[in-house]
Amino acid sequence: MAERPENRVFGKRAQQHVVILASGDKIRHMTIRPWMAAVTFCFAGMFTVGYLAATSYLVLRDDLIGATMARQARMQHDYEDRISALRAQVDRVTSRQLLDQQVVEEKVEKLMQQQFALSERHGKLDALLNRAESGGAEEAETVPLPGEKPVTGGRRADAAGAVMDPSPRKTAQLAYASAAESVADRADRLFSRVTLSLKDLEHEQLNRIQSLTAGASETADAIQSILRRTGFDVTETASAGGDSDSAVGGPFVEPMKATDLFEDSINDLDIALERLDAARRTARKLPFGNPSPGSSITSRFGNRTDPFLGRLALHAGIDFRASTGTQIRSSGAGTVTVAGRNGGYGNMVEIDHGNGITTRYAHLSRVLVKVGDHVEAADPVGLSGTTGRSTGPHLHYEVRRDGKAIDPMRFLTAGMKLTTYMD
Structure with a gap:
């Protein structure tokens, strides 16, 4: 085998490895260079790492999936708890609002009842x-x-x-x-x-x-x-x-409480x-009015010397100085019982005021009412004069109770006091 030249890699001699493969008569050889070995080693390492990772994943996958599912379950449970708490809070708020509304309605009803009660009183009070x-x-x-x-x-x-x-x-x-x-x-x-x-x-x-x-x-x-x-x-x-006002009656019924x-x-x-x-x-x-307003009194009630006989006699009324023709008024409401000539009174008007009280207006020159007439207080009954047993124009005024003469000044004085309370 011939020697091959040595290759230098980065200043060093690179060693090459030859792999000979023989199969029957066929012989093959393959030269393995360093870089090819490195690449092969890298692929082998990567495969090993991948295999180990895949194996680890397959081994740990169930644990990871279980942990993830448990975490999701915990999160879902937390969310459900939070939602339940919020719902409970909403229910409490709603219940409070309903309670407040009920309280408000009750108070409004109470106020309405008070208002209606006051309105009902209006009819009674008016x-x-x-x-x-x-x-x-x-x-x-x-x-x-x-x-x-x-x-x-x-x-x-x-x-x-x-x-x-x-x-x-x-x-x-x-x-x-x-x-x-x-x-x-x-x-x-x-x-x-x-x-x-x-x-x-x-x-x-x-x-x-x-x-x-x-x-x-x-x-x-x-x-x-x-x-x-x-x-x-x-x-x-x-x-x-x-009196018609006193004509009352009816069965006895217990008074309202x-x-x-x-x-x-x-x-x-x-x-x-x-x-x-x-x-x-x-x-x-009652005859509390003045029969001749503005006129002065010339003779009062009681014993006095008679102007005709010159001896002591009872003057049964009071005399008002009034010129002939002065209007004489009724001192109270009543019914005329005498209206005309009456002995020494001359022209006289007698009025029955009820309760045994009568008044007489004597020496009138003219009578303006007739028997049976009803007169009110201050109604004119005649004109002053000097008819009958009189020495000059004036009004002789008497008040009698049950036929007995009483002092008219008691009524005149009381009438002045009553003026304040009769309006």
Whole structure:
């Protein structure tokens, strides 16, 4: 075999290896160079690494897949727990909102009931307040209790409607507007303010009613006191004389029981106004007016020297200086029982006022009424003159009770005092 030249690689002699393959008569040889060995070695290494990696993957794949599935399961479980927690939180919030809404609706219903109660009171109060105002009943001066607002006399509570703000619809709107804010505390504050406003209105109504009751009672007491000093009692005069106002009756039925302070106050006001009306009706029927306003008194009731006989005699009335033709007025409401000539009285008018009270107007120059006429207080009954036993033009005025003459000055004085209470 011939020698081949040596190859030098990077300054070194490169060794070559020859591989001889013999197969029968055929002989083959293959020269293996270093780079070919390196390449082969590299491929072998790569194959070995790949094989080992594949084997490792196949061995560890189940563990990796199991770990991945476990991780996914844990993540899914965490997500489900989170979703459950969120759902529970949403349920709590929803439940709280429903509870708050229910509370709000209950409070609105309560406010509506209070509003309707005040509105119902309006019907009860309106008639009484109008009756009190038309009757001239004034409010008494009241001192407010501690923590209570003073009552203003000029302001009418209007029973429940006019000063009532908000109305039922506005109350509900305010309440639901508060609920829409989703702030329970603010809703509670709003409801508290509205409730306090309703309470203030209720107190104002009660104070107004109690003030009117006190005023009506004071006025009735004052009129009754004047009547008693004059010799009359309201209960006596109301039951006597067959007055149509006293014609009452019916089966006995237990009275309705007052359910609250408002009902008691309403009943008290009604009783006070009835007392006041009865006292005023009695006072209007009695002769408390002046038959000759503006005229001076020339002779009073009692013993005096008779102008014709010159000796002591009873003067059964009082004389008013009135020139002939002066209009003479009835001192009270009643029915004419005498209208014409009557002895020493001359032309005389006698009026029956009921309760045993009569008045006489004597020495008239002309009579303007006839027997049976009904006259009211201050109606003209005749013209002054000097007819009958008279020394000059004047009015002789008498007041008699059960036919007995009494001093008319008691009635005139009482009438001046009653003027304040009769408007």
